[in-house]
Each structure stands twice: as structure tokens, then as C-alpha cells.
Amino acid sequence: MQNDDGAVAGAEREPERAGQRPEDEPNAGVVTAFGRQLKLLRLRAGLDRTEFGKLVGYAAQSVASFEQGRRIPPPRFIDGADEVLDAGGVLKALKDEVARAQYPxxxxxxxxxxxxxxxxxxxxxxxxxxxxxxxxxxxxxxxxxxxxxxxxxxxxxxxxxxxxxxxxxxxxxxxxxxxxxxxxxxxxxxxxxxxxxxxxxxxxxxxxxxxxxxxxxxxxxxxxxxxxxxxxxxxxxxxxxxxxxxxxxxxxxxxxxxxxxxxxxxxxxxxxxxxxxxxxxxxxxxxxxx
Structure with a gap:
């Protein structure tokens, strides 16, 4: 992991592409599903993005990016969101899959x-x-x-x-x-x-x-x-x-x-x-x- 990005045993994968977004890659579905779930839980809690962002320590713009699947949320955000939204572990359950989507x-x-x-x-x-x-x-x-x-x-x-x-x-x-x-x-x-x-x-x-x-x-x-x-x-x-x-x-x-x-x-x-x-x-x- 010299430059830190790898493959499946005995096979080659295509290289990453410039400006690639989460939805351009195979694990995009996980990121999109997480974002939709996050939005539903936020709305159920009666919070707008600014209010929710202050509670988890992120700007409203970042919250929007997470909900829309344009950015991959870090583990700290997922843990905080699960607690603030009283999600009962629903968001945390996706943390490993979301984390893997961070990599090419x-x-x-x-x-x-x-x-x-x-x-x-x-x-x-x-x-x-x-x-x-x-x-x-x-x-x-x-x-x-x-x-x-x-x-x-x-x-x-x-x-x-x-x-x-x-x-x-x-x-x-x-x-x-x-x-x-x-x-x-x-x-x-x-x-x-x-x-x-x-x-x-x-x-x-x-x-x-x-x-x-x-x-x-x-x-x-x-x-x-x-x-x-x-x-x-x-x-x-x-x-x-x-x-x-x-x-x-x-x-x-x-x-x-x-x-x-x-x-x-x-x-x-x-x-x-x-x-x-x-x-x-x-x-x-x-x-x-x-």
C-alpha cells in the first residue's frame, strides 16, 4: 500500500478516474442509502440541517452533501448522528460499509x-x-x-x-x-x-x-x-x-x-x-x- 489503493486476488481493476464521485463507484449504493436514511431520521426528529449540524459539529452544507450522497461521511459523524437522532444503531450498522466506500x-x-x-x-x-x-x-x-x-x-x-x-x-x-x-x-x-x-x-x-x-x-x-x-x-x-x-x-x-x-x-x-x-x-x- 505504497500509494495505498488495491485489488482482488489474481486480478486487475480499472484505475480511479479524475474527479470521481461516490456514485461513480460500485459501493455508491451504500453511500446513497445511508444519505437517504440520514435525511429520514433527521426529518423525523424535526431538525433542519443547520440545527442538526450544530448538534453533530458539522456545517449544514456538509450535512446536505452526506444526505445527497455527494460526500462520504467519516465515522465520527456517523456515531454522532446515530446518537443525536436516536437511531438505535441503524446508522452505526452501516459504518463499516460506508468506510470501505471511502477508498478507490x-x-x-x-x-x-x-x-x-x-x-x-x-x-x-x-x-x-x-x-x-x-x-x-x-x-x-x-x-x-x-x-x-x-x-x-x-x-x-x-x-x-x-x-x-x-x-x-x-x-x-x-x-x-x-x-x-x-x-x-x-x-x-x-x-x-x-x-x-x-x-x-x-x-x-x-x-x-x-x-x-x-x-x-x-x-x-x-x-x-x-x-x-x-x-x-x-x-x-x-x-x-x-x-x-x-x-x-x-x-x-x-x-x-x-x-x-x-x-x-x-x-x-x-x-x-x-x-x-x-x-x-x-x-x-x-x-x-x-
Whole structure:
């Protein structure tokens, strides 16, 4: 989940399209149904959008977008709306399905596997992995996409990507390992201030006991990562899948021989990279250069 968007096992999905709205994707029905249910419950409660918005902490314009299915509501809004409207869990029951609709269609299966993972091993060559990004970095990254994404889509993707970082608060804590190419850590998406923020976040997350972050120096003569980025996901039962992504297309590999090959490659890459302690010193040096 290098750029954090995936597929179904052994198959390819079409890439996302510029300015894509929720109703343009397969899960649009869930978002539309949620919006209609929300409106019915609000009207039953005798609240206009402004009154309701004040109670849940959202502007009337945002409430209208949620009701009309033009924006995907975040989990915090769904929880608050269910309580304010005395919905008895009706809205909360849709929360998981609505959450999955936040992601591009081709990433939803991978996002579900990631959220349930016991182990995650990521090799990043183009951008800082989504689990380590800051809002500012994610927004800058998405703003550079071509064809252009509209503002609502960018904000939706930012919210979804940052929400995935709840994985760091899970218990039992999953084992997470990152190997990041040096060029990624030097590429100033969004400018120096944004890059400083994301490097500081990497250092912060790297202090967690269940997380190891390693940098791969550009001057390494030996680097087994020549075939590009990938993610290994271990789920319940110990089975692994490998996630590959390039140019808006992605594949989830489940064949044991294929996955075993990717896992072996990751072990070699890891051995060739800086150690976590050396990586911390390296990133601190980069920060000093900004």
C-alpha cells in the first residue's frame, strides 16, 4: 500500500478516474442509502440541517452533501448522528460499509486485509507509505495526480488514508515493518515544511515497539528491490498475501509460491537496508538539512 489503493486476488481493476464521485463507484449504493436514511431520521426528529449540524459539529452544507450522497461521511459523524437522532444503531450498522466506500474501488479489498493484519511488511520506492503520511503530505501527493482529482475527492481520500493509521492503536498490536528508499525520504512533496512534518512523524511512529522502519541508501550496490514496491500482509491463521501496485492498477497475490517468493525478497531487502537505529540517525540528519 505504497500509494495505498488495491485489488482482488489474481486480478486487475480499472484505475480511479479524475474527479470521481461516490456514485461513480460500485459501493455508491451504500453511500446513497445511508444519505437517504440520514435525511429520514433527521426529518423525523424535526431538525433542519443547520440545527442538526450544530448538534453533530458539522456545517449544514456538509450535512446536505452526506444526505445527497455527494460526500462520504467519516465515522465520527456517523456515531454522532446515530446518537443525536436516536437511531438505535441503524446508522452505526452501516459504518463499516460506508468506510470501505471511502477508498478507490481497487483498494477496498486490500484495505480490509490491512485493517485485520497480524503482520504488515512494506517496501516503498516512490512515496512515504500511507500509514506514515501526514494530512499535509497526503494532500500534496493527491494534488499532483494526473488527471487531476477534484477537491472533494482529495479531501475524501485524505480522511480515508489518515483513518487507516488507527492500526497503530490496535491491541494486540500488529508487527509492522517498513523499508523505504532514501530517494523517498528526500523527495519534498509539498515543500520543505511538509517534508519536515512527515519525517518527524516517521521518527515518532518508529519509536513504537511493534514498528521497525529502515531506510535503503541510494548508494547501496546490492538492492533486491529492483522489481518495485510491494506489501506483505499476514492475517489470521498465518496465511500471507502480497499486494502489488503500479500506475493505478493493483494485484493481490494469494498463491503460496508467489507469496513465498515476495516474502523471501523482502527478507533480503531488509538485510541490505540500514538498521532501525541507523535509520533514525539518518532521518535526523535529513531533518537537520531542511
Amino acid at each position: 474501488a481497487f483498494f477496498r479489498d486490500a484495505a480490509r486485509l490491512e485493517s485485520e493484519a497480524l503482520e504488515l511488511f512494506l517496501y516503498a520506492v516512490q512515496a512515504v507509505p500511507g500509514l506514515l503520511q501526514t494530512e499535509e503530505y497526503t494532500r500534496a501527493l493527491l494534488a499532483m495526480r494526473r488527471p487531476l482529482l477534484d477537491t472533494d475527492t482529495i479531501e475524501q481520500r485524505v480522511t480515508a488514508r489518515i483513518a487507516r493509521q488507527d492500526i497503530f492503536n490496535r491491541w494486540p498490536a500488529p508487527l509492522i515493518s517498513f523499508v523505504i528508499e532514501e530517494a523517498v525520504l528526500r523527495r519534498p512533496f509539498g515543500g520543505r515544511a511538509v517534508m519536515r512534518g512527515v519525517l518527524e512523524r516517521i521518527l515518532l511512529i518508529g519509536q513504537k515497539r511493534n514498528v521497525e522502519i529502515q531506510a535503503m541508501p541510494t548508494d547501496r550496490e546490492d538492492n533486491a528491490g529492483v522489481d518495485g514496491p510491494f506489501t506483505l500482509i499476514t492475517h489470521k491463521g498465518g496465511d500471507q498475501v502480497a499486494y502489488l501496485e503500479v500506475q493505478g492498477r493493483s494485484i493481490l497475490l494469494s498463491d503460496r509460491d508467489d507469496v513465498r517468493s515476495v516474502a523471501a525478497r523482502y527478507g533480503i531487502i531488509r538485510s541490505q537496508a540500514l538498521t532501525p537505529r541507523e535509520t533514525t540517525e539518518f532521518i535526523e540528519k535529513l531533518l537537520g538539512e531542511l
